[in-house]
Amino acid sequence: MKLLLLSFFLSSMIIVGCNSTTESAESSPIAGTKKITKLDNKVDETSGLISYENSFWTINDSGDKPNLYRIDQTTGEVSQIITLSNGINVDWEDMTQDDHFIYIGDTGNNHGSRTKFQIYKVAKSKISSLEDLTIEAEVIEFTYENQPSILIAYAHDFDCEALTIINGKLTLFTKNWSSNNTDCYQIDDSGIAKKVASYGSEGLITGAHYNAPKNEVMMIGYQRSSKKEPFIFQIASFSKSSNIFRYNLPDLAGYQTESICIVGEKIYITNEANGSNNQSLFLVSLPATNKTSE
DSSP states (O other), X not given: OHHHHHHHHHHHOOOOSTTOOOEEOSOOOBOEEEEEEEOOGGGTXXXXXXXXXXXXXXXXXXXXXXXXXXXXXXXXXXEEEEEETTOOOSSEEEEEEOSXXXXXXXXXXXXXXXXXXXXXXXXXXXXXXXXOEEEOOXXXXXXXXXXXXXXXXXXXXXXXXEEEEETTEEEEEEOOTTTSSEXXXXXXXXXXXXXXXXXXXXXXXXXXXXEGGGTEEEEEEEOSSTTOOEEEEEESSTTOSSOEXXXXXXXXXXXXXXXXXXXXXXXXXXXXXXXXXXXXXXXXXXXXXXXXXX
């Protein structure tokens, strides 16, 4: 009996770390959404979002030119295009920033055919005007420490569409086609993405934003179904394992939500054009409870 009780106790523990069990959300309440504007047709496959210099900035995913787009916060119109002279948009998926640089993640791997990935590091000092510009970016290359040599398309856990910075480290949250959850990796100085945690998102993660003042990570994603069923996944205290929440977005059923950005106390998301749904910018309102970490 003691052996059985010990076994049950150990299997029930949630441990943060490389070999941890998957941490799951405590609840799935409903969050509200408000459409701000349709986005410019130039960014119909918007797949990343940051706020910088009183504008939103976005990218398109695979197939577009290596462009970074400045977007008017109210109208959604593109007001500036930054082209990376040394960039190739194999499968750009998300963006993040620090005080001096913008980072663009070429991390998509739906088909499982990629083993090397790139992050473009764009100096903000080079964006010195409101005119269209062509500039060169630094390229950070990385590989996963544990990626198998053979993967099956749309049936593996080494696709990634979510990039952010946590405590100075480039951090990835994977889009797990196989497990339907997400793994957290951080890239070390040698270009190795090392797994640090797993989370029970119960859906495909497509974007992430680390909100440093509250030590929280907000992710956007959708369930793998015909309705897509978008949701917000929140780690309300990144260093703890007990403050994890999931918020359904039923108003956006059928939308392919792709990116998330926190500006002050406001949460913005975008979706790419799919079916009858235009590419758009939305404001999300979380329920009163579980909004922030304690």
